Amino acid sequence: MTIYDSVQKKKRDFIPQVQGKATLYVCGPTVYDDAHLGHAKSALVFDLLARVLKANGYDVTYARNITDIDDKIIKKAIEQKKEIKEITDFYTEAFHREMEALGVLRPDIEPRATESLEAMFTLIQNLIDLGHAYKTNEGDVYFDTASDGEYLTLSRRVQEEEEKQNRIESSSLKKNSADFALWKSVKNDNMTYESPFGKGRPGWHVECSAMIEKHLANANNKYAVDIHGGGADLLFPHHENEAAQTRCATNHALANYWMHNGFVNINDQKMSKSLGNSFFLKDALEKYDGEVLRFYLLSTHYRANFNFNEEDLLTSKKRLDKIYRLKKRLFGLTQNGEKTSFQEKLLEALSDDLNVSQALALIDMMVTNANEILDTAGKHKELKTETLANLAFIEKILGFGVKNPFIYFQFGINQETKEKLAALIIQRDEAKKAKNFEASDKIREEILAYGVSLMDTPQGTFWEKV
RNA sequence: GGUGCCAUCGCCAAGUGGUAAGGCCGCAGCCUGCAAAGCUGCUAUCCCCAGUUCAAAUCUGGGUGGCACCUCCA
The missing domain is CATH 1.20.120 (Four Helix Bundle (Hemerythrin (Met), subunit A))
Incomplete structure (x- = not known):
């Protein structure tokens, strides 16, 4: 099979490192809020990819992480006066429920940040030992981008431009404005984790690299995984930084193939929290059958931007x-x-x-x-x-x-209505038998008002929710 | 400003060198008491200009017009 590699920017034949096996890692959700259509799109695309790989005979190991350590989660926990775990469990369960409604199969491995801290410590320590990371006197650990000769080769960005953009907000404690946090020191806050580097929280990028090493990578392979996927927005900086960490901390590159799915817009508008037009999956699922959403979201090529609208x-x-x-x-x-x-x-x-x-x-x-x-x-x-x-x-x-x-054609029709429809259909059949078509057509009109259309067949009259 | 993507019938959307898939909508018909469903038939030369080629929607150059990332984000 062929895969479009968004780093090499061309379609490539898929050749796994180990014959007959395929490893796939996809960046999953941060569980601090309800999943929106963009999360659905990404999950669906890689669900399909895993299915197609399997159908081609590969023994697939598919991992999709759940980020359950994050500043936004902490913020929400403080606001709602809840435990972090309460928040993350709630949204993780909701995510699973919604994915199931979309027919997204569970990945083989679903690592969580909270369960991967040891792997992160190992990775960070390796980076420090190898001179690719440094501690500041405030207790933060930063990745030293200047130490990585291949930094920005993934997203093909220009260093000077990035610096120009970052200069204003760059911290004086960082050696280089592009350096990113591997470990953030946190003081006066009980929502922290103990680490060899002091109390604090891991940076976002480090968890994926660590989880991949822990669950999927084989030290002898050239690449940690065959395929790494995620939304188009993750290419930079998230994947760039993941790739840098892995290549500097281990003796292999992160992924052989990179896949990025396009964005979901709503009625030609970018969906974003700040615009307040996020279309939550839970709301969509109330209105439409999950499988209809699955079909619709998958109907356009995964790399193209997707414009969600009701008509389509x-x-x-x-x-x-x-x-x-x-x-x-x-x-x-x-x-x-x-x-x-x-x-x-x-x-x-x-x-x-x-x-x-x-x-x-x-x-x-x-x-x-x-x-x-x-x-x-x-x-x-x-x-x-x-x-x-x-x-x-x-x-x-x-x-x-x-x-x-x-059952598919009964979506959104409650039991009471179903009984009513059954009764009306019997009435209509009687009218039809008596050749009283005026009466039977009137009943059909009445049924149509429920958004239900009738179909007369040799086997009897069936109804469908339109 | 930097990096990159895209532009195909009214709408959605494949096709990346060999003469335009498919769906929706529309029209005509078959079927039906009439419908619905199903089936049949009909509907584009690919944003503009120039070039390469026997041959281009597909390659090259230049326009024009959308869009994304560069900040947390799928």
């Missing part, structure tokens, strides 16, 4: 609906895991740097073709088993169509 989302829903309607037509039949050329082509498309658009085009054509044949008279035994196997493959690799198709 509903277009995506219609596309997903078609998969589910085909599932309805074949409901109750079991699949036998048959391999088809459709599946080969689908995997091929996704293996080309996650070309989801191509994959969706293939799916649409497969669905149309299956419907067309099912529309014509015949027993279609072969087509049915083949189609069922294809749908199962789509479920597995893309996570589309995983629900019971009848």
Whole structure:
């Protein structure tokens, strides 16, 4: 398969360091607030990547961290007069719940900063011993960017420009304005951790490097992991700094392939906390089926910026609906895991740097073709088993169509309404039988007011939430 | 100011040298009591200019217009 490497800026064939195995590390959320659509996009992209790697036969080890040490968490804990753990547990659970609703599979490893402190100490100590980090007389430990000859090669920035930008706010205690904290000394504050460098907190960048060493890296390999991923904004400074730490503290580079997903905008506007237009996942999930969000957020190539808007989302829903309607037509039949050329082509498309658009085009054509044949008279035994196997493959690799198709079309309809609909449908059937079409159409109008449309089929009348 | 990305039908969106995928919307039809669903058919020469080439949406140069990062951020 091929992967676009955002550092080399080209598509590269994916060749893992250890044949048949793939290691993947993705920067996960800082659990101090609800996850927004951007978190969802990133999680979905790398969930898909892990699935595609597996489908290509790789034994995948996927790690996504949870940052549970952070100034914003502490700030919130103080504001709400709560324990840090209470805050981080709450948002971690919410994150897991929301990811599940999106059909995002749990990574193999989910390291937390609080559980990785020893690994951070080791890494920081190595950097100090090797002359790549220094302690200030205030007790902070900084990474010495000047000691790393390859600093800024990842994001290809120009040192002087960075300095120009940083000069104003640079601390006099830092040797170089670009130097970043590995350990922040904290005094008069009980929310600190003991370390060989004194009481304080780790810097943000150090946790990823440390976790990767602890959970994924093999000392003999050239790279700590095969693939490192995250949002486009993380390339600089976060990933630049991670890469610098790892290359200076260990004898290997951090990652062979770097992948960065594009940003999610809301109605052409950047989503940001300061603009107050963050679209929280929990709110979106109340309005839309998680799988519709999954389909929509994955429908555009992962590297492109994504402009979230309701109109496009509903277009995506219609596309997903078609998969589910085909599932309805074949409901109750079991699949036998048959391999088809459709599946080969689908995997091929996704293996080309996650070309989801191509994959969706293939799916649409497969669905149309299956419907067309099912529309014509015949027993279609072969087509049915083949189609069922294809749908199962789509479920597995893309996570589309995983629900019971009848339940899928009931999203947002409560039990009371369901009973009411059932009663109205019986009334309408009676009117239809009596050829009282005026009455039956009136009932249909009434049902439509619930946002529900009816479908008369030889098997009876079915309803769907529009 | 520095670094980088992008510009394809009304809308969303693939395609990165060989003559424009797919979806939504729209129109016409089949099916239907009528619908819905499903199916069939129809709809673009790729922001502008110049160049390279037998051949360019795809490469090069120059415009124009969007956008991102450079500060915590997926």
